[in-house]
Amino acid sequence: MLLFNWICIVVSFSLLLMIPLIMSVLYVWAQLNRDMIVSFWFGTRFKACYLPWVILGFNYIIGGSVINELIGNLVGHLYFFLMFRYPMDLGGRNFLSTPQFLYRWLPSRRGGVSGFGVPPASLRRAADQNGGGGRHNWGQGFRLGDQ
Numbered sequence: 001m002l003l004f005n006w007i008c009i010v011v012s013f014s015l016l017l018m019i020p021l022i023m024s025v026l027y028v029w030a031q032l033n034r035d036m037i038v039s040f041w042f043g044t045r046f047k048a049c050y051l052p053w054v055i056l057g058f059n060y061i062i063g064g065s066v067i068n069e070l071i072g073n074l075v076g077h078l079y080f081f082l083m084f085r086y087p088m089d090l091g092g093r094n095f096l097s098t099p100q101f102l103y104r105w106l107p108s109r110r111g112g113v114s115g116f117g118v119p120p121a122s123l124r125r126a127a128d129q130n131g132g133g134g135r136h137n138w139g140q141g142f143r144l145g146d147q
Contacts, residue, residue, distance in 0.1 A: 001028065001079060004096060008075040016068055023072025024079065027052045031080045052076070 005024040009017055034049040046054065056069040079096070086092040 019068040020072035024076035027073050027076025
């Protein structure tokens, strides 16, 4: 996705790449999470599908250039249409897929990570066999101020 969006932004002759790239990723996220309620400034709440357009309008109100945000939204819409809408909803051909050389460089393995704060399965089994994982029994303890 990032590679496709970057190429589209470069082709559109945008001088800045960061804002359009962020807006394109935000647009795709907003379309995938359409019904999620998000908050903007001062507690304004609305559906996520409107967030890229609210940011564009906000930048227009404060006097900024909206060209970069508009390019980002259009590139995000192009990606979302080609990746999700056209193949799934309209029954068309899937034009976008991850190139095989990226799978060779960056494999999509899911193993090896056990999650935050949880030891890997091999260490969990060893801890269970050792009767508590070698932890020290510190006793009951005392509250501060008690004598």
